[in-house]
Amino acid sequence: MKVPFRKAKKALLLVFFLLPLLSYIEMWPYYFSFHLYSGKGQTLSIAYKEAPLEVPKKYYFHSPKYTRFESSKVINLNKWSYQELGVPVPSNLHIFQQLAAYFCTFSEKNKPTFLLYKTLNYQGEYEVYTCDEFDL
Known part of the structure; x- marks a missing residue:
């Protein structure tokens, strides 16, 4: 035994x-x-010129540091996930790629831009990707 x-x-x-x-x-x-709740990892947000989804305004960023995206609607995916599901979006590149593939399918004319942050709190450096660049 x-x-x-x-x-x-x-x-x-x-x-x-x-x-x-x-x-x-x-x-x-x-x-x-x-x-999952440690604050480590990366996070993703999505910027649209015109959002193809009806996302409540409370899930958008309103920050002066997005001067490049001031005419866009930047969706805070973690805030959306916390409010709707009670959990953050897992910090995993494969999940980010699946989310990107999903959001890229909404409109041929209105493709999103993805902001990939190096931290979960949307502070500091971020990289910008399009649908074609996100290794879908």
Whole structure:
């Protein structure tokens, strides 16, 4: 009876301690590694000239640092997710790519621009992508 229990302990050790370490080299998702609410990782927002969705105004950014996007509607995806689902958008490039693919399908003429932040709090540096550049 001790041998199966020993194997179970090793499996638990692997799952709870070793696999989360892989998140630091981007080989394991942050949200599987006790980081869902940690504030670590990246986040994504979407800018449209004219939003094809009826998104409530409370989910848009109103910040002077978006001078490049002042004529656009910039959607705060984390705020939207928190309010509607009670959880943030997981900080994972594969999920961001799926979101980008989804939002790029709405309109051929009104393609979004994606702002990928290096932090979850929408502060600091961000990179700008279009539908064609986001590796869909």
